[in-house]
Amino acid sequence: MSFYIVQFLTGLASAASLFLVASGLSIIFGVTRIVNFAHGAFYMLGAYVAFTLTERLSGTLGFWGGIVGAALIVALIGVIVEMVLLRRIYRSPELFQLLATFGLTLMVEDLVVLIWGPDDLLGRRAPGLRGAIDFFGQAVPTYDILLIVLGPVVLGLLWLLFRRTRWGVLVRAATQDRDMVAALGVNQKWLFTSVFALGVFLAALGGALQIPRDAVNHTMDLRIIVDVFVVVVIGGLGSITGAFVAAVLVSELNAFGILIFPKISIILVFLVMAVVLVVRPWGLFGKPEAAARQTPGLSVRPWRPLSSNERLAFIGALIIAAALPLLGSNYALIVGAEIAIFVIFAASLHFLMSVGGLASFGHAAYFGLGTYGVAFLAKFLGLPMIVCLLIGPLLGLLGAMLFGWFAVQLSGVYFAMLTLAFAQIVWSIAFQWVEVTGGDNGILGVWPAAFVATPARFYWLALFVTALSVIVLRVLVFSPFGYSLRATRDSALRSEAIGLNSKRIQWTAFVIAGTFAGIAGALFAYLKGSVFPDNAGIALSVDSLVMVLLGGVETVSGAVIGAIVYKALSIWLVSYTELSKLVLGGMIVLIVVAFPKGIAGTFGNLVDSGRLPFFKRALPRASQAEGAE
Amino acid sequence: MKLSVSALNSYYGPAHILFDVGLEVDAGEVVALLGRNGAGKSTTFRSIVGLVARRDGQIVFEGTDVSKSPTHAIVRGGLGYVPEERRIFTDLTVEENLEVGRQPARPGAPQWSKDKLFTLFPNLAEMRNRPGGRMSGGEQQMLTIARTLMGNPSLVLLDEPSEGLSPKIVEQMAHAILTMKKEGLSILVSEQNLHFARLISDRTYIIERGRICYSGTMTELESRPDIRDAHLAV
């Protein structure tokens, strides 16, 4: 019995850091509407800086001064990031900020290795709290007791801050309508900066407080960010009490899951999250997201089928791409095939995200299922490649049918987080079910059939499937189904009022997107010759998001361009520099600032302004002054 | 002159919305900006307080050119703005909504306290701790005006205060506006309801397609059915 109690206390202690980081994320999201992907990076920085400070400063005061000092220093870095980067992109399309903060995360990951080295660092223990308290014969570290007390204290302080101070009232007001706060004489720039600083401070403090318990290393950012997303979603975005309760819940699940359900310990948390979201779509303490206020006078360029010139350009590009084997090396062809596969992957997410308005954070799940579908068929049943390619993606389809049904019950950030959770479930199954999937060792030896065994032939196969997929998806966009899907995205109210069954339409779109991701995965398995859990991993899901956002969410062709640019860039960088993440992250950040509408969106604006006459088309423009109010 | 706007041009993206708009409001005056939907009334207001992406021209408020200032600075200078969509903070209580609007008192402008506002809008006094989201449209409209008055402005821009309100509440609104005027507040109000504008305003401008096309006293407009017909679609 006492063993379980101690386990419970350990869970509570872990909850403290998780709560600090999660509440910071929640506060930042509430006011700025930014899902701060870099929050994990700030947490990690907090730990590293605290490590350095506590090594240099001595005594009790030195230790605690180091912890708090580290949080303050990182908060200052956060302020600089907010002022230099985020302030430029608050008006950018939703999720664009996510891209920027993702770029930032990449940069930080390389920077910490550059500064502190790649090895784990063991931090100092807290002076005076090195011992343990005997608890019915079991030892509980004194430091854990401190953390257990700290959680509720911070919760109470935050509550007072938001309920009892003018700053808190302003922040809560800005959470709802930031322009109105400015129209009442409040300088929202500084309000945003201070909120961001507080959020980063909490994250960094969470990281700093971990050093006596855990080794500091350069992967701790991604490990915590997933947990934090889960906590914030279970608790309800914007609710600090919710973040606290969920942090405890998640930490206890982690503490006991390993004892009670060792087989499914990793997915337990995600299962709980999925259940919570299906039962309470806005988390335990959250409120429904208010519909975004439509900016007046914002006219969107309606999508058009390709003009004949654009069709020519597309065919031309395809011919040039098909001629690559005449010029390129085998390496170039393999890279080319990989890029082509990622074009399908990005285009499938684009269909869900841009046409359907459903931003999935876990699209790699269906890509990964496609790879395993092929691997199972090829290895266990020994089916020929063509059959595998045709049937393998069906695993992606089935996965999308199952998960999609739950996911489309939600929308917005909650949809994003639930899809992320489902992707983690897929990843965990692939990782833990060693007997079938080979676990981390993967499934090897998935080789293409003889007729496409040369790089050139495989490249042509990939290019053919890609062209076909892109064309099919494009036809879909302009079909009655595509319009119905866009209708549910534009106005749920109006869609239902003209007889459209939104959930069914969105579910169908989810399944279509999942199937095409599965097709991409199937090809990918043959390209690599092997299949690993990471084919369904978070990194890949984020890659797909980056490709779509980079290309431009508001355009039809953005995903294709985004995939080519991003994939080519990342492959090239990995081969040319040691610091590929730093450079790639930096480039993403630069692109976000330079092309706030994505590459294709910026191109479209150039066309509109008449600077690219070849692509010009007759679009009736409204006379001025109308409909602007 | 309390507020003087001249040669104001505004744009939404590539669209040119306001063309050389000019208007003036004297101290203690209630001026109505009339025009149909889409004529540019709200854009004029949003431009004056700096809520549009791009504008140029001169906006002189109490002798200072504020055309380059950010929104919060203009509002802090004593120019209050009540948007047409009300934009109450629905999660905040009535008192908290008022707190967001609170600014220090300034000389030469009528001073408001919560209690004084509760006298002006008695309905609000009964629901101090009610969240804004649980109020009726009329109550929200009163709260949004009270919230702006908490900033102790010397001039208020009221964007379509009668829109979507029942006739009886509109009458109450007219009384409140006249009381505000009596306190010494200058008011620029946009309206489509001519009956309402007639009750409260001294002078009027008519805006159409982003241009001011008529200005005069309310009594003059009464005697010009041709103008009303041509520009207001009455």
Next chain:
Amino acid sequence: MSVAPTLLAVEDLTKSYGGVHAVRGVSFSVAAGEIVALIGPNGAGKSTCFDMLNGQKTPDRGRVRLLGEDITGRPPRAVWRLGVGRTFQITATFPTMTVRENVQVALVSYANKIFNVWRSTPDFERGEADRLLELVGVGGYAERPCGELAYGDLKRLELAIALANHPRLLLMDEPTAGMAPRERIELMRLTARIAREQSIGVLFTEHDMDVVFEHANRILVLNRGTLIAEGSPDDVRRDPQVRAIYLGEGLVYDARHREGAGA
């Protein structure tokens, strides 16, 4: 007046939120071709009432019948398929599509072609879409992005969308809000004409008494969730209780109305 058969019959409609009655025991009916106004102070329960009629909300108690068929609690899309069109207080259209495409989506839905994946929507029943746009007077804007339309034209577009499924009943929530006086009259005349020609029943809420007194055949007055008066415009205008809680002293609307109803 109403010789036409009963189109919509509402009995004892009741809905409460957290113990507060938003709508309590409301009963009324609308006949085919009849234009009925639902008026009352802000917060009287008009919107809740409307939402229960087209299935946006489910009543706690009471029945809604359309041509005798019980439609209580059916989702909005099912109610639409039975011939109930709706326009919203704040226009709800598809801003990223052209004006014509907005109507075409409704036509796609009416033709049950939602899951068709190969036809081209921009060519889908173009003629019918243009006819509807023409009918409501925005035919000239068919190719425009819907987001660029002036407010009054958006309201017309909403009407065209609502007419795409040949409705029997139109529910219009503050149809003329935010429009200039003449635009209001024009839109309501148009609605009245279409209602008469196609024998559509119209139920609308409105704060503009000029519009209500001019166009409604019958007026229902709601206060604190209950019907407190019902009758012809003249009856309602003279009702002292309605004056006290809603109409006020008549300072803010045109008091000199013609007797009778309709354009």
